[in-house]
Amino acid sequence: MNITQMSCPMPQLDFEVITLGHGSGGILTNKLLESGVFDLLKNPLLDQKHDGAIFRLDGQLAFSTDSYVISPIFFPNSNIGELAINGTVNDLSMCGAIPKYLSLSFIIEEGLTMKEFWEILVAIKFTAEKAGVQIVTGDTKVVERGKGDKIFINTSGIGVIHPKANINIKNVKTGDKIIISGHIATHGIAIMSVREGLEFETSIESDTQHLNFVIKELLDEFGNNIHLLRDPTRGGVATVLNEIARDAKLGCDIIQSQIPVLEEVEGACELLGLDPLYVANEGVFMAIVAAEVADNILKKLKSIPNFEHSACIGEVVAEHPKQVVLKSKIGGKRVVNMLVGEQLPRIC
C-alpha cells in the first residue's frame, strides 16, 4: 500500500516528544491516550476499557504473535506500523485462518517524536482497515534513551480457520508443486538500499501487503488441495524450503529460471553480494499444492492484482530427503542450505 498517500491531521498536542512519563500508567499516559492520538484506532471493542477485549468467535481459532524491530522504522513507501499489521495478518493467513482481531503493543524509546508516532499510527489504522481486521486491545511502554531503538511493535492476532482449510506439513507429498506468489527479495533489498544509502534507477519499495484476501479466495476454491502455506520472511525462500524439506522428510527441487525477481532487485543483490533466495519478503507467500490443481491455482493467482507474477518454481520429490536442490540458469545443480548466521539483521 502506498502509505505515504494516507494522511490524517494530527491533533493539537502540548508535547512534541514521548517521554518516560507517558509510560507511567499515570496522568501522562492518560493524557496520551486521551489526546486524540489513539482515537485513530477507535472501535467498539477497543473502547470497552477493560484490561482486555471481550468478544465471541466460533470455530477453530488461530493465534499468532510477532514483534517488529525493523530498522529504519520508515522505509520507501511504508513504515513499521504497516509491517506490524500485515505481518501478523499474514501469519494467521498462513495457518489457513481468516484474521479477525489484533492486539497492539508499543515499546517506545523516549525521544520518539509525536510526529513519527502519529505517522506510524496512521499506517496502522489504514492497514488494519484495508485488511479488514480490528485492533481490540493494546499496551504502551516507554524505555530510556539508549535502551531501545525508536519503537518496537508487537502485534498478536486471532483468526478463524477457513472451513475448507487443512494446512499441515503432514499433507505435503511427493509430486506437490511449489508456488510462489510474486517477485522475491524485494522487501529486504528495499530496506538495505535505505540503510546503505544506495540509489537505483527506480526506487525499490517494500512488498509489504496483507495476504488474507487472496488466501481466502484460494481456500474457497481449492480447499484441502492446498497442503501448506508459508510466508518467506526472515531467512527468505531458501530457509522456508529447507524447513519444509526437513519437516516433511522429503526433498524440494526448484528451478532458478522460474523464480520471479525484479531486475533491479537482482542487480542490487549482485552489488551487495546477496542471494535473493535468502532475502526477506513481506508480501509474498509460498503454497505447496496438489499437482493436479497447480495450473488452476496459478491461473487464478495471475488474475488477481498484485499476484500477476506468481510462478510455479518447483516440486516436492522423494529424492534427497531433507534437502533443497536448485537447478541453476546455466543448467547446473546445487544444494541450497538454510541461511547461516545473519545476512540482514532487523529486516522485520
Added chain:
Amino acid sequence: MNITQMSCPMPQLDFEVITLGHGSGGILTNKLLESGVFDLLKNPLLDQKHDGAIFRLDGQLAFSTDSYVISPIFFPNSNIGELAINGTVNDLSMCGAIPKYLSLSFIIEEGLTMKEFWEILVAIKFTAEKAGVQIVTGDTKVVERGKGDKIFINTSGIGVIHPKANINIKNVKTGDKIIISGHIATHGIAIMSVREGLEFETSIESDTQHLNFVIKELLDEFGNNIHLLRDPTRGGVATVLNEIARDAKLGCDIIQSQIPVLEEVEGACELLGLDPLYVANEGVFMAIVAAEVADNILKKLKSIPNFEHSACIGEVVAEHPKQVVLKSKIGGKRVVNMLVGEQLPRIC
C-alpha cells in the same frame, strides 16, 4: 512464587551468548530453537509448527496483551519471565476470564547470556504450569547491543469469560465497596530497593503472583455481585481508583488506616519519598463489589492463602464525582489525584 527454588538443568550448548544471528530466521535461529532450550515449553499446540497455534475455544473470549520492560530483569525472588506470565494471566482475570493460551515474544539485546535466558525460560515454564495456562505460539527477535536492554517480553493471552462474570464499569454504583486483596506497593519497592541498592532488615520481595484461581473462586460464588476487577500495576491503587471514578462518574472514598501496607514497605516509601498509593503492584487486585456481599467476599478471601490481608478500603459515593478522597490516619481528608509524570520507570 519462589522462582529461585525452581531449576532445570540447561542443555549443553556450543554458544554462551545470544547473537544477532539467533534472530535471523536461518540456521542459528533453528539451532537455538532445536538446542533443547525451547523444549522446556513443549506442548502439543506449540509443537504444531504452524505460523500460529490452532485450537477451539467456546464461549465469550477475552484477549489481552502486555509488553514487559522491567529493569533489572532479575529481582528478589523472581524475574521478568514470571512477571510476563502472571501479568497477562492477571489482565485476563480482571476481565472475568479464565486464562487459557498465551503467546510469548522475545526482543533480546545481543549479548544476553544463555544462562540468563535459560533462567527466564525456567521461570516462564513453572509460572505457566502453576497458573494452568499453555504457551502456544512465540517469536524471538535479536537487536544490536545498545538498541535494547537485555530482554523485553511480550505476552498476549486468550481466556474464556466465566459464565457468571459481568465485569463492567457500568455496573459500579453508589454504595459499592472497594476491596483490595493484599498489601500494596510491595512490587514497586522490591524493584526500587534493588535499583537503589537499599538494604532493609528483611528483604522485600515482589508480590508477583497469578490471580486467576482466586478470581475464579470469587466469580463461582459471588457472580455478578462483583462489579469491577482491576489490578493496580503501573500507577498503583490511586491511579486505578481515579480511572474508576472518572469512568463511573462517581466518587471514591478511601480510608488510609484500612489500606494494608507491609511495615518495611511503608518505611522504604518514607525513605524514598514515595506514596504507597502510587507504587506498582503485581499480585494484588481490587474489586468493586455490591455492598451486601462485601463482608462475605472478604471472609472468603481471608480464608485463601496469600490473600489473608485482604481489606475493604472504602466505598463508591455519589459525592465529589470523578474524585478520589482519602481520609488520613490523623483524620483529615485530601483529594488523591492520578499519578503525575513517572515515579518509577520500567517497573513492569
